[in-house]
Amino acid sequence: MNIGKERRIIEVEPVTSPLPEVLPMPVPEKEPELEPAEPGS
Amino acid sequence: MEARLETGPLVSTEPVMAWRAWMLWYRRRAAEPVLLRPIVGSTRPWPPAEPARATCVRPKLHRAPFPHCTCGLYATRSEELLRRTRNPAVVGTVALWGRVIEHELGYRAEYAYPQRLQLVCYLCFFTWGVHGTHPTVAVQPARGQLTPLCPEHLDLSARYGFPTQRWMPADEVEGALLAAYRVDLLRR
Ligand SMILES: [Zn+2]
Numbered sequence: 001m002n003i004g005k006e007r008r009i010i011e012v013e014p015v016t017s018p019l020p021e022v023l024p025m026p027v028p029e030k031e032p033e034l035e036p037a038e039p040g041s
Numbered sequence: 042m043e044a045r046l047e048t049g050p051l052v053s054t055e056p057v058m059a060w061r062a063w064m065l066w067y068r069r070r071a072a073e074p075v076l077l078r079p080i081v082g083s084t085r086p087w088p089p090a091e092p093a094r095a096t097c098v099r100p101k102l103h104r105a106p107f108p109h110c111t112c113g114l115y116a117t118r119s120e121e122l123l124r125r126t127r128n129p130a131v132v133g134t135v136a137l138w139g140r141v142i143e144h145e146l147g148y149r150a151e152y153a154y155p156q157r158l159q160l161v162c163y164l165c166f167f168t169w170g171v172h173g174t175h176p177t178v179a180v181q182p183a184r185g186q187l188t189p190l191c192p193e194h195l196d197l198s199a200r201y202g203f204p205t206q207r208w209m210p211a212d213e214v215e216g217a218l219l220a221a222y223r224v225d226l227l228r229r
């Protein structure tokens with residue numbers, strides 16, 4: 001799907017769950033380290 | 042001039058609301074027999090009761106979605122743009138969160154969950170949009186697939202040799218879909 005050019009990055013951290021009310025709020029996962037570690041670091 | 046990404050990401054506490062189309066995933070004996078599945082890429086259904094999460098084919102290299110990659114869960118700003126989608130069975134609104142990359146016409150997101158859904162006859166949807174489609178049956182052209190059609194396009198499909206022998210009432214399929222994700226109908 002063509003959605004055009006990239007404009008910006010938004011980091012969305014919802015305060016209320018975007019899931020239906022009947023479902024529990026998902027437990028935020030701890031993000032794993034994103035950048036591969038440098039050898040020897 | 043070439044649009045450039047801002048250096049720091051914008052931070053928000055409000056999920057981004059957008060539009061999206063899916064195909065239907067169907068397994069008669071599954072706990073949730075009717076689910077959403079992407080139209081392109083993965084054939085795995087979106088999980089009910091938990092967010093869909095983006096992955097990249099290069100997951101070791103970056104978190105999805107990543108700038109200038111194609112990864113992420115796609116959604117559009119307008120319903121209009123979805124009309125060009127190839128054979129959609131379901132159209133609806135989705136909440137997007139986590140890392141969301143905003144594009145001119147849509148988004149690529151890290152997490153998504155459907156908000157409101159409805160079955161569409163893809164031929165009617167292409168011409169009239171989401172409020173101009175009222176499918177009455179969902180035919181099963183092949184195992185695991187369901188194609189919602191209105192009476193007129195069911196007729197037409199049958200005449201062109203599209204397999205229409207196996208079918209279910211569209212409202213039953215739609216009901217099962219809404220129940221699986223605990224969401225409301227988009228159609229008013
Ligand atoms: Zn990627």
Ligand SMILES: [Zn+2]
Pocket residue numbers: 162163164165166190191192193194
């Ligand atoms: Zn139709």
